[in-house]
Amino acid sequence: MSAREVRIGLLGCGTVGRGVVELVARNTDAIAARTGLRPRIEKILVRDRSLSRGVDSALLTDRPEDVVRNGVDVVVEALGGDEPACSLLTEALERGKPVVTANKLVLASHHDRLLTLADRRRRAFGYEACVCAGVPVVRSLRHALAADRLTSFEGVLNGTTNFILSRMEEGDPYAEALIEARRRGFAESDPTNDVEGIDAALKTAILCGTAFGATIPPDRIPREGMTKVTAADLAAVRRWGYTIRLIARAELDDCGDIRASVGPELIPQGAAAARVRDEENVLIVHGQSSGDLIFQGRGAGGGPTASALLSDVLDAAAKPDTPAPRWRTVKPAPARPTARYLRITCAAPRALPRRWLDGLTGQGVEVRRIEVARCPEDERLRTVRALTEPCEDDIVDRIAALGAPEDNLIALRVQNPARKS
Ligand SMILES: NC(=O)c1ccc[n+]([C@@H]2O[C@H](COP(=O)([O-])OP(=O)(O)OC[C@H]3O[C@@H](n4cnc5c(N)ncnc54)[C@H](OP(=O)(O)O)[C@@H]3O)[C@@H](O)[C@H]2O)c1
Numbered sequence: 001m002s003a004r005e006v007r008i009g010l011l012g013c014g015t016v017g018r019g020v021v022e023l024v025a026r027n028t029d030a031i032a033a034r035t036g037l038r039p040r041i042e043k044i045l046v047r048d049r050s051l052s053r054g055v056d057s058a059l060l061t062d063r064p065e066d067v068v069r070n071g072v073d074v075v076v077e078a079l080g081g082d083e084p085a086c087s088l089l090t091e092a093l094e095r096g097k098p099v100v101t102a103n104k105l106v107l108a109s110h111h112d113r114l115l116t117l118a119d120r121r122r123r124a125f126g127y128e129a130c131v132c133a134g135v136p137v138v139r140s141l142r143h144a145l146a147a148d149r150l151t152s153f154e155g156v157l158n159g160t161t162n163f164i165l166s167r168m169e170e171g172d173p174y175a176e177a178l179i180e181a182r183r184r185g186f187a188e189s190d191p192t193n194d195v196e197g198i199d200a201a202l203k204t205a206i207l208c209g210t211a212f213g214a215t216i217p218p219d220r221i222p223r224e225g226m227t228k229v230t231a232a233d234l235a236a237v238r239r240w241g242y243t244i245r246l247i248a249r250a251e252l253d254d255c256g257d258i259r260a261s262v263g264p265e266l267i268p269q270g271a272a273a274a275r276v277r278d279e280e281n282v283l284i285v286h287g288q289s290s291g292d293l294i295f296q297g298r299g300a301g302g303g304p305t306a307s308a309l310l311s312d313v314l315d316a317a318a319k320p321d322t323p324a325p326r327w328r329t330v331k332p333a334p335a336r337p338t339a340r341y342l343r344i345t346c347a348a349p350r351a352l353p354r355r356w357l358d359g360l361t362g363q364g365v366e367v368r369r370i371e372v373a374r375c376p377e378d379e380r381l382r383t384v385r386a387l388t389e390p391c392e393d394d395i396v397d398r399i400a401a402l403g404a405p406e407d408n409l410i411a412l413r414v415q416n417p418a419r420k421s
Pocket residue numbers: 011012013014015016017045046047048049051062077078079080081083084102103104105129130133299300301302305
């Protein structure tokens with residue numbers, strides 16, 4: 001069978017773009033044999049053409065029009081950031097090109113404009129690479145589960161923070177775990193987007209659209225970072241049968257509103273989200289008919305992300321007029337009461353546990369377990385750790401009313417609290 005050539009216009013040649021170039025070079029024959037399509041890189045947009053990147057320099061350009069206005073069949077965006085990515089995707093669609101992107105920021109922020117345009121121009125819009133990189137969650141939700149009603153999902157969607165938490169489980173302090181994540185290329189020099197949960201919130205917004213056909217703006221998803229979690233917290237909760245993961249979750253309620261959150265949570269040790277280690281991702285999706293489905297694998301890196309982009313390219317080339325999805329924007333629903341893990345460090349009067357128990361009970365917070373330990377950094381301080389019964393989201397304010405400074409307190413959600421022992 002002679003394969004049909006698919007000319008790719010590539011925007012960006014960083015970690016992901018280079019991954020696409022390498023994958024095309026390595027697998028073209030196998031892809032042609034399997035699909036009847038032979039991908040070829042036609043042109044690549046970069047900022048700095050003089051940089052050496054192990055790519056045929058004749059392919060490189062610093063003029064966007066060389067890519068989007070050229071005779072390419074599919075435009076692949078791996079630039080990152082808001083602009084010029086959004087304008088170039090728009091221009092490609094206006095010119096009737098199917099597009100494929102790895103850029104979760106652009107999709108989560110501009111889905112209305114981009115997906116509406118793709119729909120109007122009847123051009124495919126692929127975004128598998130935006131969530132869980134090489135793990136095929138988007139096509140599974142969009143196509144394989146199209147007949148089911150998906151009602152909730154939860155998962156570990158950020159590989160950097162999962163790597164850091166896995167290291168902290170072994171006893172490394174946060175700062176050392178972050179250095180190791182940077183050394184291995186999992187964390188950027190500024191890790192804010194990862195450790196503050198911003199990256200996971202963008203992916204949550206995209207998954208909501210994909211799973212529910214409705215989404216909420218990423219900046220309205222209640223979000224908490226993981227920088228206050230310590231190796232001592234991980235050791236303490238392990239004794240209680242838990243570990244800690246940065247969990248993204250969302251649920252479609254009966255009114256069509258979405259309850260979503262991103263933040264560190266206590267997860268029972270045997271749960272799927274607790275078992276996922278290092279830079280891996282996991283997504284557990286609940287469908288009314290299918291029940292729970294688990295997707296797991298490498299959620300970042302040039303190779304897995306390029307694999308997702310290229311499979312979207314092949315889909316788009318085979319069916320360039322595949323209808324783009326449309327997502328309604330809905331209201332975020334208020335959080336449900338959840339059990340909490342509290343940790344407070346304070347000066348050490350004799351009756352400390354009693355005082356905290358009474359104080360919490362007085363605030364309507366029922367405590368199931370409490371433990372007081374010396375603070376290794378300062379003999380005069382004690383660390384109080386407690387597990388509560390489900391309580392309202394304003395718990396931090398109520399505890400602050402007991403005199404605990406907010407920056408000295410964590411109050412993490414607890415999934416399926418273990419029985420009292
Ligand atoms: N890295 C991952 O593991 C991963 C996984 C999933 C999704 N993603 C997403 O994939 C996208 C790309 O990530 P990356 O890690 O590959 O980023 P990166 O390494 O920083 O690469 C970005 C590339 O885009 C080019 N570029 C950026 N702005 C440009 C502009 N204004 N004009 C021309 N070229 C420009 C850069 O050119 P120069 O090289 O000349 O600077 C570079 O080649 C992001 O949206 C990211 O969120 C990344």
